[in-house]
Amino acid sequence: MIAYIVQRFLQSVLVMAAVGFVAFSLFAYVGDPITIMLGQDYNETERARLAAQLGLDRPFYVQFFKFAVNAMQGDFGISYRLARPVSAVIRERLPATLELSLVAAILALAVGLPMGVYTGLRRDSWLSRVFLTVSLIGVSLPTFLIGILLILVFAVILGWLPSFGRGQTVMLGWWSTGFLTASGLKALILPSITLCLFQLTLILRLVRSEMLEVLRTDYIKFARARGLRDRAVHFRHALRNTLVPVITIAGLQLGAIIAFAIITETVFQWPGMGLLFIQSVSATDIPVMAAYLCLISFVFVVINFIVDLLYYVVDPRLRIDRGAVGGHG
Amino acid sequence: MAEATEFSARQGVATPPPGVLKRAFDSDVFYSFRHSPITMLAAAITLLGFIGAIFAPWLATQNPFDLRTLNLMDASLPPAWIEGGEAKYLFGTDNQGRDVFSTILYGSRVSLLVGVGSVLLALVLGVGLGLLSGYVGGTIDAFIMRVADVQLSFPAILIALLIDGITRAILPREAHDAAAVYVLILSIGASGWVQYARTVRGSTMVEKNKEYVQAARVIGLHPVAIMLRHVLPNVMGPVLVIATIHLAVAIITEATLSFLGVGVPPTQPSLGTLIRIGNNFLFSGEWWITVFPGAALVIMVLAVNLLGDWLRDALNPKLR
Numbered sequence: 001m002i003a004y005i006v007q008r009f010l011q012s013v014l015v016m017a018a019v020g021f022v023a024f025s026l027f028a029y030v031g032d033p034i035t036i037m038l039g040q041d042y043n044e045t046e047r048a049r050l051a052a053q054l055g056l057d058r059p060f061y062v063q064f065f066k067f068a069v070n071a072m073q074g075d076f077g078i079s080y081r082l083a084r085p086v087s088a089v090i091r092e093r094l095p096a097t098l099e100l101s102l103v104a105a106i107l108a109l110a111v112g113l114p115m116g117v118y119t120g121l122r123r124d125s126w127l128s129r130v131f132l133t134v135s136l137i138g139v140s141l142p143t144f145l146i147g148i149l150l151i152l153v154f155a156v157i158l159g160w161l162p163s164f165g166r167g168q169t170v171m172l173g174w175w176s177t178g179f180l181t182a183s184g185l186k187a188l189i190l191p192s193i194t195l196c197l198f199q200l201t202l203i204l205r206l207v208r209s210e211m212l213e214v215l216r217t218d219y220i221k222f223a224r225a226r227g228l229r230d231r232a233v234h235f236r237h238a239l240r241n242t243l244v245p246v247i248t249i250a251g252l253q254l255g256a257i258i259a260f261a262i263i264t265e266t267v268f269q270w271p272g273m274g275l276l277f278i279q280s281v282s283a284t285d286i287p288v289m290a291a292y293l294c295l296i297s298f299v300f301v302v303i304n305f306i307v308d309l310l311y312y313v314v315d316p317r318l319r320i321d322r323g324a325v326g327g328h329g
Numbered sequence: 330m331a332e333a334t335e336f337s338a339r340q341g342v343a344t345p346p347p348g349v350l351k352r353a354f355d356s357d358v359f360y361s362f363r364h365s366p367i368t369m370l371a372a373a374i375t376l377l378g379f380i381g382a383i384f385a386p387w388l389a390t391q392n393p394f395d396l397r398t399l400n401l402m403d404a405s406l407p408p409a410w411i412e413g414g415e416a417k418y419l420f421g422t423d424n425q426g427r428d429v430f431s432t433i434l435y436g437s438r439v440s441l442l443v444g445v446g447s448v449l450l451a452l453v454l455g456v457g458l459g460l461l462s463g464y465v466g467g468t469i470d471a472f473i474m475r476v477a478d479v480q481l482s483f484p485a486i487l488i489a490l491l492i493d494g495i496t497r498a499i500l501p502r503e504a505h506d507a508a509a510v511y512v513l514i515l516s517i518g519a520s521g522w523v524q525y526a527r528t529v530r531g532s533t534m535v536e537k538n539k540e541y542v543q544a545a546r547v548i549g550l551h552p553v554a555i556m557l558r559h560v561l562p563n564v565m566g567p568v569l570v571i572a573t574i575h576l577a578v579a580i581i582t583e584a585t586l587s588f589l590g591v592g593v594p595p596t597q598p599s600l601g602t603l604i605r606i607g608n609n610f611l612f613s614g615e616w617w618i619t620v621f622p623g624a625a626l627v628i629m630v631l632a633v634n635l636l637g638d639w640l641r642d643a644l645n646p647k648l649r
Contacts (some may be wrong), residue, residue: 015479026495137639140631143579144588145623148608152616163612252482259487261417266589267608278589281494289494296487 008308012301019297023290024067026075076291079281086291090273095175096166097265097272101257103188108257109250112200112310116207121234131204138201143260147267148195154190162187164269195264199253206249210242251307255300267321361643371635376385378629381604382438382589389431394596408617421617424610425451429617432603433625440626443513444580455525456568460556462526463533474530477523485520486582492516493591513592517582518519524571534562566644573637577630584626600626 070076076086119128155163167183169176178184214220215238223233262274269275273292280288362368381388408421408429420429462470480488493516497505505512536542537560545555586592587601588608595602599623607619 011475018479022491026498136634137627137631140577140581140634141627142584142588142630144585145604145627148611148619148623152611152620156612156614156616224426255482256484259484262490263486263585263589277490278591281490281497281591284494284498286498293491297483300482 004312008305012305015301016294016297019294020068020071021064023071023293024064026286026290026293027067036056062117069292071291076294077287079280079285079288081280081285081288086287089276089288090291090295091174092176093271093273093276095177097258097261097274099178100191100195100264100270100272101122101193101261102110102190104199104261105250105254105257107192108196108199108203111147111196112203113246115121115209116204117211117234117239119204120208120211120215123208132208135201135204138197141197143198143263144193144267146197147190147264150190150194151267152327161190163190166271191264191270194267195257195261199257202253203246203250207242207246210245211238214238214241248307248310251303251310255296255303258299259296358640358643361639365639367635367636368639371632371639374628374632375636378437378632379441381434382441385431385434385438389428389434391428391431393427393432393435408621420621421615423607424615429621432598433600433622436600436622437625437629438602439510439593439597439602440580440583441584442628443510443517443593443599444576445519446510446514447521447583448576450514451575452525452568452572453523454518455522456529456561456564458522459526459529460533460560460564463530464537464552464556464560466534470530473526475592477526480520481523485517485578486585488520489513489586490584490589490591492519497591506596509593509597513583513586517579517586517614520582521575521579523615524575525568526565528571529564532567533560536560536563570637570641570644573633573640577633577637578590580626580630580633 013155036114074087076090078084079086079089082089108154115131119131122128151163154161162183166178167187168181169178169183169184170180178188220233220237223237228237259274261270261272262277265272265274266272273295276288277292279285280292332563369467386392396487420433422428423432458473462473491601492514496516500508502514533556542555542559545559550559583592584601584604587599588605590605591603593599595606598606603622604619604626607615607622610618
C-alpha cells in the first residue's frame with residue numbers, strides 16, 4: 001500500500017516537473033521577452049538592465065530553479081499582454097471558471113445518472129431510444145456549436161437569457177460569485193448547459209453499459225431468485241456496483257470540464273481562465289500560458305492521484321494487478 | 330475480415346475460395362452492412378461529403394476566395410427559399426457576397442484534409458509505438474506506456490491547443506498562417522496516438538506468442554519484418570474501428586480549434602472558421618452564415634460516428 005502510494009506520488013511529481021520544464025522552456029526559448037516588453041526601440045543599456053532585472057543573464061539551471069521556486073509560490077511573472085502580475089489576473093478569473101465548472105459537473109451527474117439507469121433498465125422502451133439518439137447527437141455536436149445554437153434560440157430569437165458575460169457578481173473577499181444575484185444565475189444557465197452536455201452523454205452511456213453488464217451477472221439472478229423486488233435488485237444490487245467506475249470517471253471528467261471550459265467561455269465571453277488562456281495563445285502572452293498550463297496540470301495530476309487511490313481503496317482486485325485497468329475517460 | 334470469411338465458410342455459404350470481391354460480398358461485415366439501412370445512409374453521406382470536398386472547385390457555383398467573382402451587391406442575402414433570396418445562392422451569402430454553399434464545399438475540403446491527415450499521423454505513430462511496445466517489451470514498453478498514461482490523463486484538445494500555441498510562438502505570423510494546416514495535423518495527430526498504441530500493444534502481446542510468429546522467428550526473419558508483415562496484419566481490425574471514430578473526433582477538434590481562432594487562418598477557412606465568422610452576424614439575424622456550415626459539420630461527424638459504431642459491432646460480434 002505504502003509502496004503503491006509512493007510510486008504514484010513520485011509519478012505525479014515527475015509529471016509536474018515535466019510540465020514545469022515545458023512551461024519554463026516556453027519562457028526561455030520562445031520569443032524574446034525583452035523585445036516584447038520594450039517594443040522595437042530600445043538601446044543596449046536598457047536591454048542589459050532589464051535582462052539583469054528579469055534574471056535572463058543567469059545560467060539555464062539557475063533560471064529553471066528560480067522559475068520552479070517562484071511557480072510553487074504562485075508567482076509566474078508579469079503578463080506581456082496585460083502588464084499586470086499573472087497571479088493577480090488568474091486569481092481574478094478563477095472564480096468564474098470554477099463556478100461554471102461546478103454547476104456543469106453537478107448538472108451532468110444529476111441528469112446523466114438517472115437517464116443512464118433508465119436506459120439500462122428499460123433498454124427497449126421508446127424513451128430509451130430517444131435518450132440514446134439524443135446522446136449520439138450530443139457526441140457529434142461540437143461544444144461550441146451547441147453554445148451558438150443555444151444563443152441563437154434563447155438569446156437572439158426568444159430573448160429570454162443573456163448571451164454573454166456573468167451578469168452581476170458579488171464580491172466575497174477576493175472571490176467574485178454570480179450565485180447571489182438573479183442576473184448572475186440567469187447568465188449561468190446557457191453556459192453550464194453547454195459545458196455539461198458532452199459529459200452528460202458520456203455518463204449516460206457509461207452508466208447504461210455498466211448497468212447492462214451488471215444485470216447479466218449471477219448475483220443479480222440470485223437476488224431475483226430470492227424473490228427480491230425489482231426496486232431492491234435494481235437500486236441496491238445493480239446500481240451500487242456500477243457506481244465505482246462512474247465515480248472515478250466522473251472525477252476524471254471534472255478536470256476535463258475545467259479544460260473544456262475554454263470553449264464554452266469563448267462562446268459566451270465568460271470572463272474565466274479559459275477565455276484568458278485563449279486570448280493569451282492568440283497574443284503569445286507566454287507567462288499567462290505557462291501559468292495556466294501549470295495550474296491545469298496541477299489540477300489534473302491531483303485528481304488523477306486521488307482517483308488512483310480511490311481505485312485502490314474501493315476495488316481489492318487492483319491491489320494485485322493495477323495494469324489491467326486503466327480505461328479511457 | 331479473415332475470421333469473418335472463415336466463419337461463413339464453415340457455415341457453407343462460400344465453400345470454394347472465389348475472387349476477393351465475392352469473398353468480401355459474402356463476408357459477415359458486408360452482410361451486416363446490407364442489413365442496416367442507417368449504416369448505408371451514413372456511408373452514403375460520408376462518401377458524398379468526401380466527393381463534395383475533393384471536387385469542390387467543380388461543384389461550387391463560385392470560387393469564394395477569388396475576389397473577382399464576388400459581388401458586394403449580393404452580400405448578406407438569405408437562403409433561396411426565403412423572401413429576398415436568390416436562386417443561384419441556395420444557402421444565401423455572407424457579408425462579403427460569398428455563396429455560403431460554395432464556402433461550405435471549400436471549407437469541408439480543409440476540414441477533411443486536416444481530419445484525415447491527423448488520423449493517419451496518429452495511426453502511424455500509435456501503431457508503430459504499440460507494435461514496438463508489445464513486441465519488444467521491457468524498458469521500452471514501460472517507458473512508452475508511462476508516457477501514454479500521462480498523455481491520456483489530459484484531454485486531447487488541451488494538448489492540441491498547447492502544441493498549436495507553441496508553434497505559434499516559435500514561427501513568425503506569416504509562416505504560421507502558411508503552415509497552419511500542417512501545424513493542425515501535427516497537433517491533432519500527436520494528441521491522438523495513445524488509443525492506437527494501447528490497443529495494438531495489447532493484441533501484439535497476444536499474437537507474439539502464437540505459433541506463426543514463433544515459426545517466423547525460427548526461420549530467422551528480422552524482428553522488424555516479423556512485426557510489420559506477420560503481426561501487423563493480425564492486429565489491424567480494432568485499429569480500423571479506432572481510426573473511424575478518431576476521424577469524427579479529429580474533425581470536431583479541428584473545427585473547435587479553428588472556431589477558437591487558433592486553427593486555420595480566415596484566408597483558407599475550414600468549417601470551424603466559417604462558423605466563427607458567421608458567429609459575428611448571429612445577432613443581426615443573419616443566422617444562415619453560421620447554421621449551414623454548422624449543419625454540414627454535424628451531419629458529416631454524425632455519419633462518420635455511425636459508421637464507426639457499426640464497424641465496431643460488425644467486427645466484434647461478441648458485443649451484440
